[in-house]
Amino acid sequence: MVSPPRPKMPGLNSLRAFESAARHESFADAAIELSVTPGAIAQQVKSLEIWTGKKLFKRHSQGVELTALGVGTLSDFTTAFDALGEAVIKLRANAVPQEIRIAALPSIAQLWLSPKLPEVRAAMPDIIISLTALEKRPIMMREPFDLAVFYNERPIPEKTIAVGDDWIFPVCSPEIAVNLNRPEDLLDQVLLHDTAWSGDWKNWFYRFLPDQKLHVTGPAFSLYSLAVEEAKNSAGILMGHSTLIGEQLASGALVAPFDHKLDIKRSLTIEIAGHGVNTSVLQNIIEMLLLE
Amino acid sequence: MVSPPRPKMPGLNSLRAFESAARHESFADAAIELSVTPGAIAQQVKSLEIWTGKKLFKRHSQGVELTALGVGTLSDFTTAFDALGEAVIKLRANAVPQEIRIAALPSIAQLWLSPKLPEVRAAMPDIIISLTALEKRPIMMREPFDLAVFYNERPIPEKTIAVGDDWIFPVCSPEIAVNLNRPEDLLDQVLLHDTAWSGDWKNWFYRFLPDQKLHVTGPAFSLYSLAVEEAKNSAGILMGHSTLIGEQLASGALVAPFDHKLDIKRSLTIEIAGHGVNTSVLQNIIEMLLLE
DNA sequence: TACTTAGGTGTAGAAAAACTAGGGGTATAT
DNA sequence: ATATACCCCTAGTTTTTCTACACCTAAGTA
Incomplete structure (x- = not known):
């Protein structure tokens, strides 16, 4: 009766946090963009890193830097979130023209x-x-x-x-x-x-x-x-x-x-x-x- | 000092619930796909409807039907979530090749x-x-x-x-x-x-x-x-x-x-x-x- | 050398979001 | 008539997410 467990995908919010942090190359700036504290960004990014099993950022004391893995996927995520954002905005514009x-x-x-x-x-x-x-x-x-x-x-x-x-x-x-x-x-x-x-x-x-x-x-x-x-x-x-x-x-x-x-x-x-x-x-x- | 409040965007999870429900034209099927109860889908969809200010589905006793507004945006959301899904899967594949x-x-x-x-x-x-x-x-x-x-x-x-x-x-x-x-x-x-x-x-x-x-x-x-x-x-x-x-x-x-x-x-x-x-x-x- | 600043980390507790459970309701199928 | 399939709603619970610090390190500055 129990349906087989599907492998979990990472939370959408961690993806958004990663995308923002990667785009700014800064947890602090991402935090501003998403209206949360930098600690929240750090946690979301960490949860995504745990899911992938690899580091996405190199942490330095003065900021973060994307790893090769992170660089390779940033544009995919940015494209996807741009599309999502546009869909939402279009929905709203159509709903309340x-x-x-x-x-x-x-x-x-x-x-x-x-x-x-x-x-x-x-x-x-x-x-x-x-x-x-x-x-x-x-x-x-x-x-x-x-x-x-x-x-x-x-x-x-x-x-x-x-x-x-x-x-x-x-x-x-x-x-x-x-x-x-x-x-x-x-x-x-x-x-x-x-x-x-x-x-x-x-x-x-x-x-x-x-x-x-x-x-x-x-x-x-x-x-x-x-x-x-x-x-x-x-x-x-x-x-x-x-x-x-x-x-x-x-x-x-x-x-x-x-x-x-x-x-x-x-x-x-x-x-x-x-x-x-x-x-x-x-x-x-x-x-x-x-x-x- | 207080930064002006930006208009809130709807939660990402409500967008995903809407996309799945709209694609299946069924809250129940969406619930299965997302591994939650149908009630959870209903709530997420409702919260998106509140955000947009318009109904996205017509509820019937035997199921749901997309409104014109919903039809118009389903493909945008599907495209966006497909892109997001692919980005995640590619990330994972690259992380653990x-x-x-x-x-x-x-x-x-x-x-x-x-x-x-x-x-x-x-x-x-x-x-x-x-x-x-x-x-x-x-x-x-x-x-x-x-x-x-x-x-x-x-x-x-x-x-x-x-x-x-x-x-x-x-x-x-x-x-x-x-x-x-x-x-x-x-x-x-x-x-x-x-x-x-x-x-x-x-x-x-x-x-x-x-x-x-x-x-x-x-x-x-x-x-x-x-x-x-x-x-x-x-x-x-x-x-x-x-x-x-x-x-x-x-x-x-x-x-x-x-x-x-x-x-x-x-x-x-x-x-x-x-x-x-x-x-x-x-x-x-x-x-x-x-x-x- | 010592201080300051910028930016990240980690943890505990609080807040918010999301979910489940269970009681209804209404059509369609048997 | 009864069962079934679906959706709705509400209350309460669970999970997730966020904040609030205290702490750490490197770079710039006095």
Whole structure:
């Protein structure tokens, strides 16, 4: 009566953990990708190694390295999980075609996308547009988004649509601007920082005031939009990103006291999911976002 | 500091349960394939339906039917899980190349394969040959076997190698055979049955003694090899399978009292895994198995 | 040389996921 | 009418997976 035992296959989760760890060559990065702790990755990988009977990684104190065996199968697993991810995303897109999911960098979501969405929603009242702010660009094959709006270094990858190049230049409230005539006037001012883009001031100074030692002492904000608000409140000078502060410059809430603009060689881009669902709706949304 | 929550993807196990259930159009069959209870499948499918927000199956009292949404994505999932299965099997084959895993029907394993293996092992002393008896043919893309020896209806599928056609005819020990001259002499004899092949006697009688009512009263065995042993011990008449009792006929332990043989339109076949590892070793093994 | 940092390991306990068991229900087959 | 085959649901249990540390090692830094 007992049916013969079939040889067990390894758990699917251990395969996913291996694939992620192998792709990043890092348990820590895989842990971030899968939203678990590195210890969980280590355990899953170990269980797969026990199943195969061979080590998949060489452990070093500073990281891991794939063994020959691991190298040989990584691409198979990546292909398989890509296919699986696409199947899931396509399923979701087909199941809820009236919902469009957009992923964007928090700053882009708040400063660029959010102001444009009301118009898009008004034009497409039966479409639900959801917006998720992510610090890191999602892998469109693996995560359930229809559009992703992020920065890309130029030249931008294929399959992405350029929205505009990103230039940086100091901006501030009109009240403060009256005291600023030359870049040197910045030296005794409060310089507002975004924690994620702490290099902005350094880069700009390096380009336009190369002889000046920079004081990185200003207040730091974890969200660029907070820094924008503070700048509007005359709390200091902000390094403005051309792609993000268009609204504020247009309304006059912020002004650019100088003409010194630095191209940071990246563009705001829109990436479209490859699931092939809702293509025309997505095209319409993109067109509306690109206007003006 | 808190990283923004990414939208959760459904659990991998629910995807596998859905794929299996959809492929079989049956929760019960999926449960067998995945070695769980049907309730487990139902729960996994439900959790996927909750994630997608739509029903994937229409439930009927006699079974399930895929919805349009389910139909549309089944092939994507099947493709993905096939790729994943192949990746795992290839990994295993590469990790332990000195081991060859053979799956076979229990009767084939014991009566056909097992007698031939010592010679194969002697010829390849550094290869470990493991043999697993399975009631059902494994899906070679999903389960870790290198060779599968099973019956196939003729015409046999591509990619399988025919070993020999299966004919059935009564066999018994020489002592019993002296009393058997014509098929009619079987009527008052003990007829041994294999539970899995209970139709054998019926088919043979239908062909050669169509006018006789058949008594299906003989002892039943869950393993054909047990029935063979009993037949050798003169416990009764066995319906012999040409592909399985060659040894016994050759040694004289069993004899065929009549010339009445029925072709049951199937062949013993060997299927080779598609992972492409160890191809030449596998070819050698198959050649040895096909000898004589 | 000693400290710090980055990244991996191992274990125990906790949390989450998955499974089984068992009681229902509804069609189809006998 | 009764049995059978399937699916559903819920409760409780088992298994898996994860976290939380404490520990280890190598490389960079003071």
